[in-house]
Amino acid sequence: MMKGLLEYMGTEPGRLHFSWISSAESTKFVEVANTVAEEVKALGPAKHFIKEKAEVA
C-alpha cells in the first residue's frame, strides 16, 4: 500500500523495490540486486524527493 501511494503521487514504478531474502539465500540476493540496479538505471537519475538547496529561513 505504501508503494501504491508513492506511485499514485508520481514516483515511477520500478524506483522502489521490496524483497525478503534470508541470509542463506545468496543467489537470490544477487538476482534481486541485479534486477533492482537494472530497473533503476533504466529509469535514470532520481528526479524527485531531492532538495536543490538547503532552505534557510
Place this chain on the structure above:
Amino acid sequence: MLEYVGKIRDIARRLLSENKVDVVIGFRQGTIPMMSEPAVVSRPEDVDELYWDYNCGINLTNYLTKRTDRIGVVAKGCDSRNIVTHIVENQIKREQLYIIGVPCHGMIDRSRILAALDGQEPTAVVVNDTEIVVTGPGFERKFNRQEYLQNNCATCIHRNPVVYDELVAEKVEEQKLDDRYADVKKIEAMSPDEKWAFFDKILAPCLRCYACRNACPLCYCPTCFVDESRPQWLGKSIDPTDVRTFHFLRAYHCAGRCTDCGACERACPVNIPVRLLTKKLNMDVEDLYGFEPGMVPDVRPPLDVYRPDDPGGFIK
C-alpha cells in the same frame, strides 16, 4: 433538520438530569453562518445550546480521545465509524459512551458556496430538502443542495450510524453510487510525471498549518512525527519536498483507518483536497483486504495485524 435539534436536546436533557452521563458533546450554532461548532454541555439547563444543521461536518470523535468521564456524544455515520476505530484503538471505552446517533443527510460545502458568492458576505443560510438559500445585504442566492454537498458526503455510503444507543430519527436511505473512487481512478490513469505534476500543483498552497491533522480523530499521537525534533523525521519548511513528505506520511498514517469523514479537507484554510490521498488508501484497503474502516467493532485495522494470507505481490 429542526426536528433533529429538538430530539437531540431532549435526549441530552434526559441523560444529564438522570445522571447517565457527565457531559454531552454535540454542536451549537456558530457566530457566522455555515460554521456550526462543537459544544460540550454538562448541565441540563444548558442543553438548548445544542443544535443540528447541514454544517456539522466536524468529526466529534476527535473530542473523545482519552477522556475518562461518561459522555453522551452526537454521532453521524462517519463519526460513529471513527468512534468504533477509537474503541478498537483503546482511545475510549464503549461503556463510557452514550451514542446519540444521527442519520445524516450530508453536509454542505461551505468553501464552494463562499467561492460562488465571490466575496459577498452571507448573513443567513437556510437549507431545505433541495436547496440552500443564502441571503446577505442586498442579495439572495440559491444553490442545489445535492450539488453543493461536501465532496465526501456526495460519495458517502454509510450515512446511518453503525453504533448507537439511540437514534434521533428513522434511518435514512443509503446512497447507491456507481463509482465512489472515480476521482482516484482518474489520477491513477495518469503517467508518473503527470501524477507528480498534479500533486505538485494541488499541494503548492499548503501552509503546513496542520489544521487537517488536528481536525482528524485518527491523529491522536501525543507527539506527531511532524513535530518531533529528535530525531527530526522531515523538514519543517514549505519546500515542496517537505510538504509532499508531510502529506504522504499523514495520509499513510490513516491507511485502513480513515472513514472519509472529510473533517481534514473541511479544516484546510486553502482548500487542498487532502482526501485524494486518503481515498486512494481507502480504495486499496478495500481491494486488498476487503476492509472498510470502523464498520465492525473488535476488528483491528489490516495494517495493524499480520495474517499469513496478507497480499504480498510487491515483494520479490
